[in-house]
Amino acid sequence: MIRLSGRLRASLIIGGQGIRARKLRTFLSMVSLFLGVLAVVVVQAGAEIANRAMLADVELYQGKDGTRQMYVPPEGQAVPVALEVLEGRTDAVAMTTSRAIIGEPGVKPINEGGGPIDQVGDYTGPRMTCDQSGCYPVQDANSGAPSGQAVELQLVGLTGDVRQFRPFRPSQGRWLDFGGEPSLAPRLVLNEQAAKAFTRYHVPAEMRVDGATANPTPQIIGVVDDGGYQPAAYVRADELMNWMPVAELGDSSSGGGLQVLMTPTAVEVEHVLRARLVAAGTPEEQIHVNTVETLKRMSTELALMRWIFLGMAALVLLIGVAGILNVGLATVGERIEEFALRRAVGTPRLLLAGIVLAETLLTGLLTAALAIGAGVVGLQLAMTVFGSRFPALEGTAFPWQAGVAGVIAGLVAGVLGGLVPALRAARIPISTVMRA
Amino acid sequence: MTTTPLLVPPPPLIHLTGVTKTLKGQDEPRTILAGVDLTVRAGDSVAILGRSGSGKSTLLSLIGLFDRPDGGQYLLGGRDITRIPERKAAALRSAEFGFVFQRFFLLKHLTAAQNVAMALVNGQGWLPRRKRKAKVLAALDRVGIGHLAKHKPPRLSGGEQQRVAIARALVREPRILLADEPTGALDTETGNLVVEVLRQATEVGCGLVLVTHDHDHAAKMGRVLHLSDGLLRPAGQRVIA
Ligand SMILES: Nc1ncnc2c1ncn2[C@@H]1O[C@H](COP(=O)(O)OP(=O)(O)O)[C@@H](O)[C@H]1O
Ligand SMILES: [Mg+2]
Numbered sequence: 172m173i174r175l176s177g178r179l180r181a182s183l184i185i186g187g188q189g190i191r192a193r194k195l196r197t198f199l200s201m202v203s204l205f206l207g208v209l210a211v212v213v214v215q216a217g218a219e220i221a222n223r224a225m226l227a228d229v230e231l232y233q234g235k236d237g238t239r240q241m242y243v244p245p246e247g248q249a250v251p252v253a254l255e256v257l258e259g260r261t262d263a264v265a266m267t268t269s270r271a272i273i274g275e276p277g278v279k280p281i282n283e284g285g286g287p288i289d290q291v292g293d294y295t296g297p298r299m300t301c302d303q304s305g306c307y308p309v310q311d312a313n314s315g316a317p318s319g320q321a322v323e324l325q326l327v328g329l330t331g332d333v334r335q336f337r338p339f340r341p342s343q344g345r346w347l348d349f350g351g352e353p354s355l356a357p358r359l360v361l362n363e364q365a366a367k368a369f370t371r372y373h374v375p376a377e378m379r380v381d382g383a384t385a386n387p388t389p390q391i392i393g394v395v396d397d398g399g400y401q402p403a404a405y406v407r408a409d410e411l412m413n414w415m416p417v418a419e420l421g422d423s424s425s426g427g428g429l430q431v432l433m434t435p436t437a438v439e440v441e442h443v444l445r446a447r448l449v450a451a452g453t454p455e456e457q458i459h460v461n462t463v464e465t466l467k468r469m470s471t472e473l474a475l476m477r478w479i480f481l482g483m484a485a486l487v488l489l490i491g492v493a494g495i496l497n498v499g500l501a502t503v504g505e506r507i508e509e510f511a512l513r514r515a516v517g518t519p520r521l522l523l524a525g526i527v528l529a530e531t532l533l534t535g536l537l538t539a540a541l542a543i544g545a546g547v548v549g550l551q552l553a554m555t556v557f558g559s560r561f562p563a564l565e566g567t568a569f570p571w572q573a574g575v576a577g578v579i580a581g582l583v584a585g586v587l588g589g590l591v592p593a594l595r596a597a598r599i600p601i602s603t604v605m606r607a
Numbered sequence: 608m609t610t611t612p613l614l615v616p617p618p619p620l621i622h623l624t625g626v627t628k629t630l631k632g633q634d635e636p637r638t639i640l641a642g643v644d645l646t647v648r649a650g651d652s653v654a655i656l657g658r659s660g661s662g663k664s665t666l667l668s669l670i671g672l673f674d675r676p677d678g679g680q681y682l683l684g685g686r687d688i689t690r691i692p693e694r695k696a697a698a699l700r701s702a703e704f705g706f707v708f709q710r711f712f713l714l715k716h717l718t719a720a721q722n723v724a725m726a727l728v729n730g731q732g733w734l735p736r737r738k739r740k741a742k743v744l745a746a747l748d749r750v751g752i753g754h755l756a757k758h759k760p761p762r763l764s765g766g767e768q769q770r771v772a773i774a775r776a777l778v779r780e781p782r783i784l785l786a787d788e789p790t791g792a793l794d795t796e797t798g799n800l801v802v803e804v805l806r807q808a809t810e811v812g813c814g815l816v817l818v819t820h821d822h823d824h825a826a827k828m829g830r831v832l833h834l835s836d837g838l839l840r841p842a843g844q845r846v847i848a
Contacts, residue, residue, distance in 0.1 A: 176732070177731055177732020177733060178730075178731075178732040179732075180732060180733060181728050181732045181733040184733070185728065188716065188717060188721070191716065192714075192715075192716030192717075193716075508712055509712075509714055512712045512725075513725065513728070514697070514700075515671070515673060515700065515706050516700065516701065516706065516725065516726040516728075516775065517697055517698065517699075517700040517701020517702070517704075517726070517728070517729040517730075517779075518697070518701075518728050518729060519694060519697040519698075519729070519730045520693065520694075520697070522728065522729075522730065522732075600673075600674075601668070601673035601674070602664070602665075602668045602673045602674055604706075604708055604710075604712060605664040605667065605668055605673075605708065605787055606664070
């Protein structure tokens with residue numbers, strides 16, 4: 172161990188001396204290697220960032236990896252029981268879904284069916300229902316009403332802060348406050364789609380919710396990006412229930428039932444919830460729990476892409492290796508006497524090879540450091556230029572994986588480019604010093 | 608095994624008997640050494656004279672373990688090292704020998720001190736910095752150029768450069784000094800100085816083998832041998848120029 176570290180130290184110091192003695196050569200071999208290492212760093216960083224961006228978007232509507240999802244069917248007492256179990260919990264949140272129309276009283280929403288506001292007229296229309304005799308529009312409050320300034324959206328009731336599972340990005344105003352008494356005027360947080368609709372059509376505020384006993388006046392307190400394509404609004408479930416019976420939540424025609432999101436460690440809640448639901452008459456086999464595993468699902472496709480790009484980067488790296496090799500061989504040719512002399516004074520062949528290898532390794536590492544630095548600066552620049560266009564990438568730091576890949580690329584290039592010169596150096600006969 | 612009685616002198620540093628070496632020339636192989644006998648004890652100084660091409664350097668390269676003999680026997684301090692493997696040879700070169708060549712072989716990019724420190728690198732790695740420095744300075748002082756430690760070779764005269772090379776040979780405190788025409792590139796005065804520095808090393812028990820063309824230098828050694836036809840013979844008692 173001591174011997175090894177002593178030799179390593181000697182190799183590094185002497186290798187460093189060699190590099191300083193031939194700065195121009197070192198620089199030239201670094202130039203060719205730089206692009207190769209940079210390619211590896213960029214590919215790795217790009218893959219890592221793309222991965223994160225994709226995951227960040229998926230997280231918004233699928234939930235973070237590891238989140239446990241339970242679907243509670245609308246039948247029977249399931250929904251009220253679930254809401255009761257989950258009341259006040261922070262490690263599990265229930266989401267109810269209802270259809271709501273916000274805007275001028277008594278008019279048809281401009282996006283009937285709750286579709287994206289940009290695509291009004293494309294495929295939105297009255298909700299249809301079908302039976303044996305065919306399909307026809309559902310008869311509801313809107314039927315026959317005149318079109319007007321109102322927006323149909325999905326109203327999501329929450330029993331707690333859902334952002335620990337789905338990290339909505341705040342864009343305006345505040346998020347819901349789950350502490351304190353419920354307000355009689357339900358506080359809404361819109362998603363980007365809904366906010367867009369409301370800025371385009373200045374709708375007066377009245378909210379019609381399917382199944383509600385009266386139409387409350389909502390207060391819109393904020394806007395978030397939830398990754399969704401359809402207008403939606405989030406509301407405290409208890410504020411919503413001021414206006415509609417619990418039973419209606421389960422019975423709503425737009426979905427129905429509850430979705431419960433739980434942290435991976437919320438085993439106890441899951442257990443209690445399941446037991447209570449079964450006790451309330453929900454068949455055991457109707458209670459499904461699954462875990463979000465987006466990364467695992469996507470990783471095979473992403474990995475393939477990454478390997479293809481890394482393959483191309485490796486080719487560029489190979490050119491850099493050829494550069495180091497070329498310079499290294501030329502240098503050994505020039506240093507025959509030095510190496511013969513070193514052997515004459517007792518430097519073993521292995522250490523001599525180590526010295527030559529140390530030079531290329533140091534060169535490789537130095538290049539890697541520069542390439543990684545260039546990658547970091549490049550990313551920073553790209554962020555300031557394009558950052559605003561890709562909110563998912565906001566605050567993205569340089570991925571450490573790219574740094575590691577760069578260092579490995581530098582080391583590999585150093586070894587590949589230095590091995591042959593090192594072996595040549597070790598084979599120089601000592602008696603060269605006597606023939607000169 | 609011979610039993611060594613008490614009061615018998617220790618085995619010689621170098622003991623060559625019937626050493627042969629054949630080198631592959633351009634066409635046919637040439638026998639350069641045809642059975643060389645040589646004994647060097649601690650404190651001995653031996654001059655080797657001979658025509659150019661007679662095999663003096665070849666002989667030194669065998670003694671210094673740069674290469675191995677084809678035949679005969681080589682005992683170093685009584686130990687048979689005729690067929691020693693390269694890894695052990697490197698350790699012996701580092702521990703037992705100091706080399707001085709006609710050309711100085713100093714690395715231009717290193718200071719005098721760093722050039723001397725180069726000989727301290729061996730299979731064990733390197734001495735700690737402080738020890739290294741002390742040894743290097745002592746060696747430079749020994750050849751009288753301690754004040755030039757920080758100078759790089761291009762700024763030194765030929766004599767100073769050769770003295771850096773001698774310091775590099777002395778820094779390990781070797782038991783044997785091998786010098787191959789060390790004054791060949793120096794003027795007479797500087798050459799005399801260099802030979803004197805080498806001779807002084809024998810006063811502290813070093814064995815010295817000096818290959819030279821200069822009969823004056825040879826005359827300063829304790830023994831003068833002549834290499835010709837692959838054999839080493841005494842060059843007569845105290846050869847006169
Ligand atoms: N590597 C070698 N291969 C073949 N012949 C060599 C080699 N090196 C030296 N010789 C030959 O061996 C002879 C002795 O060389 P050398 O020992 O250098 O002589 P000296 O040092 O006495 O001038 C010379 O004729 C030389 O040409
Ligand atoms: Mg010679």
